[in-house]
Amino acid sequence: MTYSPSFRRFAFAYGTANAVFYVVALARDLALFTVFPSLGVVLLGTHHSRDVGDPSLGFLAPAIYWYGWTATAAIGALIPSFIATFFPEQWTRRIWLGWLWVVPVSAMVACVYLTMPWFRL
Amino acid sequence: MATALVIIHGLVAVALLGAITHQTLATWAPAGSRPGSFFGRFRAVPSASFTNAIVVLYAVSALLGAVVYLFFRVDVRPELERDGHWQALGFFDLKEHFISIGLGLLPAYWVCWRKPLADELGRTRAALTAVIALIVWWSYLTGHVMNNIMGFG
Numbered sequence: 001m002t003y004s005p006s007f008r009r010f011a012f013a014y015g016t017a018n019a020v021f022y023v024v025a026l027a028r029d030l031a032l033f034t035v036f037p038s039l040g041v042v043l044l045g046t047h048h049s050r051d052v053g054d055p056s057l058g059f060l061a062p063a064i065y066w067y068g069w070t071a072t073a074a075i076g077a078l079i080p081s082f083i084a085t086f087f088p089e090q091w092t093r094r095i096w097l098g099w100l101w102v103v104p105v106s107a108m109v110a111c112v113y114l115t116m117p118w119f120r121l
Numbered sequence: 122m123a124t125a126l127v128i129i130h131g132l133v134a135v136a137l138l139g140a141i142t143h144q145t146l147a148t149w150a151p152a153g154s155r156p157g158s159f160f161g162r163f164r165a166v167p168s169a170s171f172t173n174a175i176v177v178l179y180a181v182s183a184l185l186g187a188v189v190y191l192f193f194r195v196d197v198r199p200e201l202e203r204d205g206h207w208q209a210l211g212f213f214d215l216k217e218h219f220i221s222i223g224l225g226l227l228p229a230y231w232v233c234w235r236k237p238l239a240d241e242l243g244r245t246r247a248a249l250t251a252v253i254a255l256i257v258w259w260s261y262l263t264g265h266v267m268n269n270i271m272g273f274g
Contacts, residue, residue, distance in 0.1 A: 003232055003235055007228075007232070008232050010228070011228035011229045011231070011232045012229050012232070014225060014228055014229070015225050015226040015228065015229035015230075015249075017225075018221075018222065018224070018225025018226075019222045019225060019226075022218065022221050022222055022225070026218065035191075037191045037194055037195050038195045062194050062195060062198065062199065064190065064191070064194050066190070066217045066221070067187065069221065070221040070224070073221060073225065074221075074224070074225065077225060097241070097242065097244070097245045098244070098245065098248070100229055100245050100248075100249060101245065101248035101249050101251075101252050104222050104223075104225075104226055104252055105252060107222055108218070108219055108222060111215060111218035111219070111222070112215060115211050115214050115215050115218070116211075118207050118208065118210055118211025118214060119207070119208055119211050
């Protein structure tokens with residue numbers, strides 16, 4: 001199986017864009033949807049328990065945001081990736097390939113920073 | 122149901138861990154290893170042949186993990202919160218984040234390992250493989266600890 005140059009541009013743009021979008025979704029709490037597994041309910045957007053009732057409801061109806069953040073990043077990254085497929089080959093050849101791993105590693109470091117509150121409890 | 126899924130998730134993760142570790146070490150190991158030595162034989166295996174398996178195993182493992190996460194969020198995490206395992210929960214959150222970032226990297230990783238291997242992608246290929254290996258190892262160890270934490274505690 002082989003691949004076309006436009007798929008290569010798509011794949012490289014998608015890897016970096018997904019990492020950036022994921023960190024933005026996490027930092028800004030932009031979940032495409034929120035899942036309440038104990039209730040069997042899925043709501044569009046980010047919904048915290050305190051939005052609709054007593055904060056203690058968070059223990060009764062725990063929410064999952066990870067699916068929503070992942071979906072936000074995965075779908076959001078499609079836009080720049082599709083745009084990248086239309087770029088001429090000579091443009092993309094000038095872009096440093098190292099961004100393909102530097103950006104995701106930086107995103108992982110940003111995730112560590114955003115997760116630090118857990119370690120201060 | 123949840124127990125069966127966790128066991129299958131764990132088995133898929135072990136297969137993924139073996140494949141990505143082999144590919145990463147073969148990619149990063151120095152080329153001057155003696156032909157008959159352990160590393161020499163280890164390195165002789167064509168690394169590219171692992172690529173499709175790694176992509177499929179990563180995707181399947183992430184999918185199974187996402188399903189198991191439903192049970193974890195309802196039945197396990199509240200117990201861990203009650204017992205104050207905040208650091209473990211932090212490590213587990215990192216696992217979620219890393220996996221999502223790794224999922225997005227799979228198409229680029231696949232392209233980098235397509236034959237004939239492009240010379241200009243050599244460093245990128247090695248770096249991407251190492252990043253995915255880091256994610257897989259982190260996820261495996263964190264998942265393993267979380268699975269046993271109440272036994273430890």
